[in-house]
Amino acid sequence: MSDQFIFGIEVFLNGLMAGVLYALVALGFVLIYKASGIFNYSQGVMALFAAATLVGVMKGQVPFSHLINAIFGTDVHYFGWHLPGIVGILLTAVVMILLAWFVQRFIFRHLVGQEPIILFMATIGLAYFLEGFSDLMWGSEIKKLDVGLPQGINTWIDETTFGIFGYGFFIDNLDIVATVVAALLVIALVIFSQYTKQGRAMRAVADDHQAALSVGINLNFIWVMVWSLAGFVALVAGIMWGTKSGVQFSLSLIALKALPVLMLGGFTSIPGAIVGGLIIGVGEKLFEFIVGPMVGGATENWFAYVLALIFLVFRPQGLFGEKIIERV
Amino acid sequence: MNDMSTEGYVTEDGRKIGGVLMEMKDISLRFGGVKAITDISFNIREGEIRAIIGPNGAGKSSMLNVISGFYIPQEGEVWYKGARRPQMKPYEVAQQGIARTFQNIALFEGMSVLDNVMTGRLNHMKTGLLAQSIWKGKAEAEEVANREKVEKVIDFLEIQHIRKTPVSRLPYGLKKRVELARALAVEPSLLLLDEPMAGMNVEEKEDMSRFILDVNDEFGTTIALIEHDMGVVMDLSDRVVVMDYGKKIGDGTPDEVRGNQAVIDAYLGVSHD
Numbered sequence: 001m002s003d004q005f006i007f008g009i010e011v012f013l014n015g016l017m018a019g020v021l022y023a024l025v026a027l028g029f030v031l032i033y034k035a036s037g038i039f040n041y042s043q044g045v046m047a048l049f050a051a052a053t054l055v056g057v058m059k060g061q062v063p064f065s066h067l068i069n070a071i072f073g074t075d076v077h078y079f080g081w082h083l084p085g086i087v088g089i090l091l092t093a094v095v096m097i098l099l100a101w102f103v104q105r106f107i108f109r110h111l112v113g114q115e116p117i118i119l120f121m122a123t124i125g126l127a128y129f130l131e132g133f134s135d136l137m138w139g140s141e142i143k144k145l146d147v148g149l150p151q152g153i154n155t156w157i158d159e160t161t162f163g164i165f166g167y168g169f170f171i172d173n174l175d176i177v178a179t180v181v182a183a184l185l186v187i188a189l190v191i192f193s194q195y196t197k198q199g200r201a202m203r204a205v206a207d208d209h210q211a212a213l214s215v216g217i218n219l220n221f222i223w224v225m226v227w228s229l230a231g232f233v234a235l236v237a238g239i240m241w242g243t244k245s246g247v248q249f250s251l252s253l254i255a256l257k258a259l260p261v262l263m264l265g266g267f268t269s270i271p272g273a274i275v276g277g278l279i280i281g282v283g284e285k286l287f288e289f290i291v292g293p294m295v296g297g298a299t300e301n302w303f304a305y306v307l308a309l310i311f312l313v314f315r316p317q318g319l320f321g322e323k324i325i326e327r328v
Numbered sequence: 329m330n331d332m333s334t335e336g337y338v339t340e341d342g343r344k345i346g347g348v349l350m351e352m353k354d355i356s357l358r359f360g361g362v363k364a365i366t367d368i369s370f371n372i373r374e375g376e377i378r379a380i381i382g383p384n385g386a387g388k389s390s391m392l393n394v395i396s397g398f399y400i401p402q403e404g405e406v407w408y409k410g411a412r413r414p415q416m417k418p419y420e421v422a423q424q425g426i427a428r429t430f431q432n433i434a435l436f437e438g439m440s441v442l443d444n445v446m447t448g449r450l451n452h453m454k455t456g457l458l459a460q461s462i463w464k465g466k467a468e469a470e471e472v473a474n475r476e477k478v479e480k481v482i483d484f485l486e487i488q489h490i491r492k493t494p495v496s497r498l499p500y501g502l503k504k505r506v507e508l509a510r511a512l513a514v515e516p517s518l519l520l521l522d523e524p525m526a527g528m529n530v531e532e533k534e535d536m537s538r539f540i541l542d543v544n545d546e547f548g549t550t551i552a553l554i555e556h557d558m559g560v561v562m563d564l565s566d567r568v569v570v571m572d573y574g575k576k577i578g579d580g581t582p583d584e585v586r587g588n589q590a591v592i593d594a595y596l597g598v599s600h601d
Contacts, residue, residue: 200450203439211436
C-alpha cells in the first residue's frame with residue numbers, strides 16, 4: 001500500500017471526527033428550526049456562553065465581578081471553590097434552561113406569527129446581546145476549559161496502526177470522546193422525539209400551531225423546552241470545542257461552519273445534520289489533502305461553502321430535508 | 329319547544345338530551361371597529377347536536393372561536409359545566425375537554441394518520457418523561473390503553489386502510505375525516521365542528537353526516553357545528569341558532585327556524601322598499 005493511501009485513511013478518520021463536531025453545532029439549529037421555524041443565528045454564541053459559564057462556575061468566579069467592583073468599589077473575584085466537571089455541567093445546564101425561558105418569555109412570545117425574516121433578525125440581536133452578556137458576566141479573556149476529558153494522541157490506535165501499516169495514525173482522544181457523546185446525544189434525541197409525550201407534542205408544534213393548540217398543547221412550554229434542548233446541545237458543543245481550542249470569541253464562529261452542514265443535510269432533519277456534518281468534515285480534509293497542494297492550500301476555508309452552493313442548485317431541500325412542493 | 333326546561337328533553341327519535349353543558353351569555357366581539365358578534369346568547373345541552381348557521385360573514389366562525397378560546401370576547405360570559413369560565417388560552421380550553429376541527433383543516437401534515445390521531449391522546453398521558461423514555465411498566469400500559477382507544481376511533485370512522493399513510497398524501501375528504509378522528513380521540517365533552525362539509529361532494533357530505541350522527545349516537549358526544557348548507561343542517565341538528573351580521577335572528581328546532589320570517593329574509597334576501 002502506498003504511503004499516500006495510508007495518509008489518506010488517516011485524513012479521512014480525522015475528517016470524520018471534525019465532522020462530528022460540526023454536526024453537534026448543526027443539531028442545535030435543527031432542533032429549534034424544526035419546532036418553531038426560527039433559524040437561530042445565536043446557536044454559536046450559545047455554545048460560547050455555555051462554555052464560558054461552565055468555566056466560570058467550575059472556577060467559582062463571581063459573575064459580573066468587573067461590574068460589581070466598578071459600581072461598589074469592592075474587590076471580589078472568586079467565591080473560592082473549585083467544582084468537579086460533572087457538577088459544573090449540571091449547573092450550566094440549569095443556566096441554559098433559564099436562558100431558554102428568558103428567550104421565550106421576553107423575545108419570541110411577543111413575535112408569534114411574525115415573518116421568518118423578523119424572527120431571524122431577532123436571533124441576530126440575541127446573538128450580539130448574549131456575546132456582550134457573556135463577556136460582562138465572565139470576562140472576555142481566553143479561558144482554558146478542562147472538565148476532565150482525555151486529550152492527546154490515542155496511543156492504542158497509534159501502536160495498532162503502526163503494527164499494521166508501519167505508520168501510526170494520529171487520532172486525538174478528545175475527538176473519540178466527542179464522537180461517542182454525539183452518538184449518544186443523537187440516540188437520546190431520537191428516543192425523546194419519537195417515544196415520549198413531550199416529543200410527540202414537539203413534533204406536533206413543529207407541524208401546525210393551530211392544530212397543536214386544539215389538542216391542548218401549550219406552545220410556550222414546548223418552545224421553552226426546545227430552546228432548553230438547543231441550549232443543552234450548545235453546552236455539549238461548547239465543552240468539546242472549548243476543550244479543544246480554548247473558550248474564546250472564535251468559538252461562536254463555528255456556527256458559520258454549521259450553515260453548509262445544514263444546507264447539505266436539510267434544515268429539518270436530525271440524521272441530516274449528522275450525515276451533513278460528516279460529509280463536510282471528511283470532504284474538506286480530503287479535498288485539502290488531494291487538491292490542496294495543487295492550488296496552494298487553504299481550501300478548508302471555502303470548500304464547505306462551495307459544496308453547499310452546489311447542493312443549493314441541485315437539491316435545495318438538502319439530503320434529508322422535506323421536499324418543498326408548491327401545489328398549483 | 330324553544331323554551332325548554334332545565335331538565336332537558338327527549339327528541340322525536342327518542343334520544344335523551346340532558347341539562348345545559350355550555351351557555352353563552354351576551355357575547356360581543358369586535359375587531360377594531362368591526363362588530364363580529366353583537367350580544368348573542370344561547371346554550372348547548374348535553375348530548376344534542378347544535379348547529380350555528382347563517383350566511384357568509386354572519387360571525388359563525390367567530391362564535392366557534394370564542395367557544396374554543398381562540399378569540400376573547402370584549403363582553404359577555406361563557407359558562408361551562410355550570411361554572412363561569414375565566415379567560416383561557418386555547419390549549420387550556422382543549423384540556424377542559426372541548427375539541428374542535430377547522431374550516432380549512434389543521435392537521436400535522438408530516439405525520440401519519442395514526443400519529444395524528446394519537447396526538448388527541450396527549451392530555452390523557454400522565455406518566456413522566458423518564459418512564460416513557462425507558463418504556464416500561466406503567467408507561468407501556470398507558471400507551472397500549474391509549475392506542476386501543478385510538479384504534480377504536482379509527483375503526484369507527486372507517487380509516488383503517490390509511491392509518492400508516494402520511495396525511496399530506498390524502499385527498500381533501502379523507503383529511504376532514506382524519507381531523508374528526510383526532511378530535512374524537514380526545515374523548516371530548518363538547519365537539520366543535522367548523523364547516524365539516526365545506527368543499528365536499530354530495531357523497532362525501534352524506535358520509536360525513538352519517539359519521540356526525542353516529543358519533544353523537546354511539547358516544548353520546550355533544551356536538552356544536554357550523555355550516556352554511558341549510559339542507560344538511562336541518563337534517564342533522566336538534567336545535568339551530570341562526571346568525572346574520574353578527575346578531576342572532578333565530579333559535580329553535582329546525583322546523584321552527586325554517587318558518588321564521590327573519591331567517592327566510594336573511595337567506596333569500598328581502599326587498600327593501
